[in-house]
Every structure is written in C-alpha cells, then in structure tokens.
Amino acid sequence: MPLIDLANPSRFLALVGRVLPWLIAATVIAFVVGIALAVAAPDDYQQGATVKIMFVHVPAAWLGSFIWAVMSIAALGTLVWRHPLADVAAKTAAPIGAAFTFLCLFAGSMWGRPMWGTYWVWDARLTSVLVLFLMYLGLIALWNTVEDPSRAARAAAILTLIGALNLPIIKFSVDWWNTLHQPASVMRLGGPTIHPAILTPLLVMTLAFTLLFVTLHLAAMRNEILRRRVRTLRLLEAHGA
Amino acid sequence: MQLPAHAAFIIAAYLVTVLVVIALIAWVLADYRAQQRDLADLEARGHGRKSGSNLGSKA
Amino acid sequence: MLVAGTSLACMRGGLPIFRDVNFTVTAGEALVLTGPNGSGKTTLLRVIGGLLRPSEGGVTLEGAGPDAVLAEEAHYLAHLDPLKPSLTVAENLTFWTKFMGGAGAADEALAAVRLERLAQLPAGYLSAGQRRRLSLARLLAVRRPIWLLDEPTAALDAAGQVILADIMRQHLASGGLIIAATHGPLGLEDAKTLEMGDTRSAAGEGASPSAQTRGHAPSPDFSLRSKSTSPRKRGEVEASSLSRSLGAILARDLKVAWRVGGGALMGVLFFLAVVTLVPFALGPDLGLLRRVGPAILWIGALLASLLALDRLLAVDQEDGSLDLIVTASAPLELVVAIKAIAHWLTTGVPLVIAAPLFGVMLNIEPAAIGAVTTTLLVGTPALTFIGLIGAALSVALRRGGILLPILVLPLTVPVLIFGVAAANAARGGPVGFGTPLTILCALTLMSLVVGPFAAAATLRHME
Numbered sequence: 001m002p003l004i005d006l007a008n009p010s011r012f013l014a015l016v017g018r019v020l021p022w023l024i025a026a027t028v029i030a031f032v033v034g035i036a037l038a039v040a041a042p043d044d045y046q047q048g049a050t051v052k053i054m055f056v057h058v059p060a061a062w063l064g065s066f067i068w069a070v071m072s073i074a075a076l077g078t079l080v081w082r083h084p085l086a087d088v089a090a091k092t093a094a095p096i097g098a099a100f101t102f103l104c105l106f107a108g109s110m111w112g113r114p115m116w117g118t119y120w121v122w123d124a125r126l127t128s129v130l131v132l133f134l135m136y137l138g139l140i141a142l143w144n145t146v147e148d149p150s151r152a153a154r155a156a157a158i159l160t161l162i163g164a165l166n167l168p169i170i171k172f173s174v175d176w177w178n179t180l181h182q183p184a185s186v187m188r189l190g191g192p193t194i195h196p197a198i199l200t201p202l203l204v205m206t207l208a209f210t211l212l213f214v215t216l217h218l219a220a221m222r223n224e225i226l227r228r229r230v231r232t233l234r235l236l237e238a239h240g241a
Numbered sequence: 242m243q244l245p246a247h248a249a250f251i252i253a254a255y256l257v258t259v260l261v262v263i264a265l266i267a268w269v270l271a272d273y274r275a276q277q278r279d280l281a282d283l284e285a286r287g288h289g290r291k292s293g294s295n296l297g298s299k300a
Numbered sequence: 301m302l303v304a305g306t307s308l309a310c311m312r313g314g315l316p317i318f319r320d321v322n323f324t325v326t327a328g329e330a331l332v333l334t335g336p337n338g339s340g341k342t343t344l345l346r347v348i349g350g351l352l353r354p355s356e357g358g359v360t361l362e363g364a365g366p367d368a369v370l371a372e373e374a375h376y377l378a379h380l381d382p383l384k385p386s387l388t389v390a391e392n393l394t395f396w397t398k399f400m401g402g403a404g405a406a407d408e409a410l411a412a413v414r415l416e417r418l419a420q421l422p423a424g425y426l427s428a429g430q431r432r433r434l435s436l437a438r439l440l441a442v443r444r445p446i447w448l449l450d451e452p453t454a455a456l457d458a459a460g461q462v463i464l465a466d467i468m469r470q471h472l473a474s475g476g477l478i479i480a481a482t483h484g485p486l487g488l489e490d491a492k493t494l495e496m497g498d499t500r501s502a503a504g505e506g507a508s509p510s511a512q513t514r515g516h517a518p519s520p521d522f523s524l525r526s527k528s529t530s531p532r533k534r535g536e537v538e539a540s541s542l543s544r545s546l547g548a549i550l551a552r553d554l555k556v557a558w559r560v561g562g563g564a565l566m567g568v569l570f571f572l573a574v575v576t577l578v579p580f581a582l583g584p585d586l587g588l589l590r591r592v593g594p595a596i597l598w599i600g601a602l603l604a605s606l607l608a609l610d611r612l613l614a615v616d617q618e619d620g621s622l623d624l625i626v627t628a629s630a631p632l633e634l635v636v637a638i639k640a641i642a643h644w645l646t647t648g649v650p651l652v653i654a655a656p657l658f659g660v661m662l663n664i665e666p667a668a669i670g671a672v673t674t675t676l677l678v679g680t681p682a683l684t685f686i687g688l689i690g691a692a693l694s695v696a697l698r699r700g701g702i703l704l705p706i707l708v709l710p711l712t713v714p715v716l717i718f719g720v721a722a723a724n725a726a727r728g729g730p731v732g733f734g735t736p737l738t739i740l741c742a743l744t745l746m747s748l749v750v751g752p753f754a755a756a757a758t759l760r761h762m763e
Binding site for chain 2: 048049050052053056057060095096099102103106107110111113114212216219220222223226227229230233234237
Binding site for chain 3: 147174
C-alpha cells in the first residue's frame, strides 16, 4: 500500500510545488485583464449596469458544472483505474465546487432583485443550480461522514457518477416544471444573444475563474495528500506503540 | 461620475465573490500549515518522512 | 468492605438466565465468574453494577459508609469501550475522570497502561487492544473500590494481559475487590471462582456452593481505602462534583459535534433540501410560496431536528457510554437535559440561523421572516426536548430508524400549531403575535421539565 499511496503522490507533490507559482501568476494576470475589460464593458440597454453581475455569475455557474465534470472523471479514475490520486482530486474538488455554486446563486439573487423585484425566483436556471448546490453539499457530507478515505472514495465516486447522469435529467425536469407553471413570463438571465462587447470580458473572466479553480484544486490536493500521510503515520504510530 | 442604478447589488455580488475566494485561499493555506505542523510533530516523535523505507517494511 | 449476592435470580424475556446464585466478596478478594456462553456472567455483572434488576434476591454492599451506593463505588468494564473516536486518548480519559468525579491523575493512569505516548492521538486510531487498555486506564484514574470486569482480557495481547494482571493485583493489595467474568486465565493466583452453570439446572446446585466454600471469612477492611471513599459529605462537595460532571458532558458533546463537523450542518442541509422540494410540488408561484412560507419553514425545521435526534442518545449506547452515564452519581435527569442542550446548540441553533435565508428564498416578507425566526428560536428547544423522550425510547427498545419519528411527530403537533400561528400572526391575522408566542414559550418550558424526567425514567427502566 505505501508504495502506491506514498511514492506516486510524492512525485505529484513535487510537480505541484513547481507548477503552482506559474499558475498563481497566470490567475492573477487573467483576473486583472478580465476585471479591466469588465469595468470597461458597456451597460445592457435593457438591464443597465446590473449586467456586470454576469461577469461573476456566469463563470461561477460554468465552474459549478465544470467541477462536477472534473469530479466525474476522477470518479471514473477511482472506480476503473483505482488511481490513488483520483479520489484525492474528487474529494478536494467538492468544497471548491460548492463554493462556486454558492457564488453563482448569490450573484444570481443579487441580479434578480433589481430585475424581478425579489431576491429569489424559482427560475429554471437558478433552481437547477440550487439542486446542483444541494448535491455538492450532500457529497461533502458523505466525505465527512466516512472516516476512512479509501472507503469513502468508492461511495463518493458512485454518487458523483449517478449525479452526473442525473444532472441533465434534473435540468430537463426543472425546465419543464418551470415552463409548465410560468409560460416564459420571467426574463431569462443573459438573453439568447450576447453582444461581443460583453462576450469578450465574459470569456476572459471565465478563463480567470477556471485558472483560479485549477490553482486552488492543486493546492487543496497537496493538502489532502499531506493529510493522508499524517493519518498513515498516526496509524503506524498507534500500532507501533 | 454617478454610480449606476442598483450599484449596491453589483457591489454586493462582487464583494461576496471576493470574500468567498479569500475564504477558499485562506482555507487552503491554513490547511497546508496545519498538515505541515502535524507532519513536523510526527517527525519530531520519530515517525517522520525520512523513515520512508521503515514505513514500507512495517506496513 | 463486602459485596454479597443472596439467592439472585434473573429472567430475560421470560426465560431464567440463572437462579439462586450466592456469593460473597470482601476487600482484597477477587471473584472469577466462569461458565459457558449464555450462562449469565454478563447479566450477573450488570445486576451487581445496578444496570439490571434481579427478579429475586439482591446485592448488598456493607462497610462503605451509611449512604454508599454500590453502582457509585464500582467500575463497570463492559465489552464495549466507551470512547469517542474523534477525541484524543487523553481527552477521552479526562472526560470520564471528570464525569466520575475523579481527582484527575490521567497522566499516571495512561502511563500505567503504556499509552502515554499516544495521549494526543485521536482514539479512532487505536487498535482494539489499545482501546481496551484505555478503558483500563479509567479504572486507575478514578479510584473506586469495586471493579466489575467483563472479559477484561478480550483483545489484549500478552503484554496487555500482564499489565491487566499487574493493575488487578495492585488493586487487590490496596484493599479493592474484583468481580470478573472470563473464559481465560486472569493471572490472579488465589481468586475465588463462581461457576455459572447451564441456564436451567446447574446454577442452583453447583455454582453457589463453590464460591462459598472457597471464600474467606468476610473481613471488611476500611482503612485501606480510606482515601478514595472517605465518608460522603452532602452539600458543597456534591454540588461542585455535580457541576463538574455536567460540565464535562456538555464540553464533550460540543467537542465531538465540532470535531465530527458537518454533523451539525447536516440538519441545515436537510432543511434546505425540504425547502427546495416544496416549490417543485407547489409550483414556482411566488404569491403562493409567500403565503405558505412560514409553514414550509416550520415543517422543514421540524423534520430536520427530528432527523438529528436519532444520534442524541444512540451514539452513547453504541459505544457503551450510556451504561456508565445511567449508573453515575449525577442525576440522570440533569445529564440528559445537558445532553439535549448540547444537541440543541449544535443542531437546533444552525436551523434557526439558516431560517431567514430560506425565508428569502420563499419570498416571505421581512416582518414574517423575523417572526418565523423568533418562533423557531423559541420552539426548537421544545422539539429537541420532546424528541429526547423519543430518543430515550428508541434507545431503550433498541429500535432506531423510523420508530423515533413515529413516536415523536404526534407529540410535536402543539409546537407546530403555535409556532406557525405566531409566525402568520406577525403579518396581520385574526390573532396577535403575542398570544401564540406566549403559548409556544409555555410549551417549550413545559417540555424542558417533562422531557428530561420522562427520558431518564425510560433509560432507568431499560433492560
């Protein structure tokens, strides 16, 4: 066990140590450019300045689903290849994903208040994101409940994949539920056509958020590997005494 | 320059974003320190990383 | 000091476990209970420890002061090790030391069982034998003259058995007495044995005489244990040790809830899930959601607090802590009340804090959100303390899961009625906000009194 559990992650730790400074630099640059572009972006003729909220709302929403996709790949890694880094990646991605999903919800409600006159509307997109948020929290709860990480990993991997299968179904059902009750009266977030003047900063911000996630994720994975090393050493200490 | 309409909501959205990102960064950094400290503790008690070969043989 | 059992009999589920068991153990003596599985060794130990009531006969304690209670002079070492995996070795030991009113020589006790190097390690990392040794350390940290040991050698390796034999010999030499159930040798040279026979026949004839014939004459020796059980003084000493016990329970429960993390937030997550699901059933009509919002919040909080109740006492039962808590000198009513308070602080308060946020999601107007939050703050303690009764029942009946909500839900009806009524009254209704809120307060105060007494009565009568 230690051969796989410690040796391979050791190389990963060295890699993280080398890559991390570059990633941090890239993230900072992307954010500086993104925010500059966002500030300069014109207001929407319909939504006014509130459209600026989109520059955090949309990237956060993107990360919400992107991180679930990352976790799904990691789940396959756990179940199929039994790669020791896979469940480390899956475990550490979950809290970050939950944080960005929360940000998406919060920015959405800040956008909704001036647009709809209320902080929360059971709009199809927001509600889907809320369900996604619930699933993230459930996954985190699962990780926290089971003490032994290798046992938790398999359960979490199965739940992640089931979630990945279910998310499109949930999305579809929520859309259907919403149109059933409120036939298209609610203005949808970010209309069907986005002006290029807004699209460019949006893409840069999305890139910046993604880089931020990768940086945070790698750092969190390093922590998790160290945590498992501490755990292994403690077990050895207990059994050696 | 006049603040745009609904400035409070825009500022709130960005402010919370900044706070959450700072919280994430702080979490990662604090966790890193804590793990390093635990590892140092264990090492001080003679169960360190240096005894890696020892580790393998025992397990 | 002398412990004697006279013509003891015990029935479980209508069948006799043993009949006519007699024994006498005096200070400095050990009595070893032997016999095949099912012969009632554990049952007898639990009878002596005050956890079970014999159907006939009784156990008497002599020479330990006028109002000494056997259970409070005894240590019961059960099959289970009453340890919390998230607390460190030292924290576990210190908790029991404080709870049992010991002087707190935890370090020496750990050293005596060779666990001193692992003092700062969470107990979850320990092997079975190490957990056993940690349990033994409890017997050393809190001095009590009578040791009731159930299979003390179980899970111990050779070195562990040597430690056990050493501390048992020291205990006997200092005037303690030991009653141990065992299959293997204990390493005590001149211990009396009580052969527990086959359920129906042997217990009567074979067993008791063997204990009596080989027994020494009862020679109570008080001087040896004068330090540990000097005549009890009621009053100040009692009060301070009681508050120490209760403080220890509160601190431990809060610490465990904090370490396990997530546990407290699990209820909030469930709450959020309920609040999210309701609009899917009702439709996203904001006007409708606003009208039923307070009701949704109350139902969600009610279900979430019910869900958490399952763990309130069950955790302590699963690791054997409950046996020690039930027989402790601290009044069980107060102990369970403290446990309920700790439970409310870690599960109820987060629900109250989350409620305003969920209120916004349901589009409830600010005044009504304030009202719902207030009623939840006042009402959730009632849910916890009513639930305490259900938790005690499900622990006593050893049936977890769905039974608890079925038992508890009907009892929470009044709380729900007045909680929602008060919340709705805040937005202008036929009745004012004050009336239902006052009734809700009254319900909470009543449950604060009734809950602990009912729960304690239930736990005392569990078999």
